[in-house]
Amino acid sequence: DQQVKQNSPSLSVQEGRISILNCDYTNSMFDYFLWYKKYPAEGPTFLISISSIKDKNEDGRFTVFLNKSAKHLSLHIVPSQPGDSAVYFCAARVTGANNLFFGTGTRLTVIP
């Protein structure tokens, strides 16, 4: 049973515009949410995270929003750049554990 879901397998955005990647989860015990970025032939790299006690976290061009009542989070990239083209994974952690539950990923393509 997939506890973290990314329903959009792919997304294409023009350079300079906003990219919005979405993620839904089912487990109310998740207390930390993360976004990872993955290029081909490389492991995922951490991008940004948010604790369940917050509803927004910003880091440069990247902002993550958390809506606990809807069990939904999103990643906004503004402005999008061609180098942002990668697969983005949403992940979540249960309190007291180190392991992560991942979504299936969204492939972002930023068109120059």
Added chain:
Amino acid sequence: KAGVTQTPRYLIKTRGQQVTLSCSPISGHRSVSWYQQTPGQGLQFLFEYFSETQRNKGNFPGRFSGRQFSNSRSEMNVSTLELGDSALYLCASSLQGLAGGGSYNEQFFGPGTRLTVL
């Protein structure tokens, strides 16, 4: 500082064989986790080792096992390989033990081992 290394990077095996994958964490990191990545399932947690002890385990059959050595290096073994075991196996290391609410021990991933079972 060297990152997480995994060997081998690519591996081809046949059904019924067994395989051992290796992971060297970042120096000083004591926690090593293993994940399986397949196209339809994304990344799924296999197990985590901390100070040579398995601390957490995902929902995989007993054919998947692992261990950690005193230098924190970890190995993962899959016995009696099946076609469905074809996947990218990722190792991740983190600095220390469990983090409490509101904080997180960042996991650093290696490049993975691509296993193909024929």
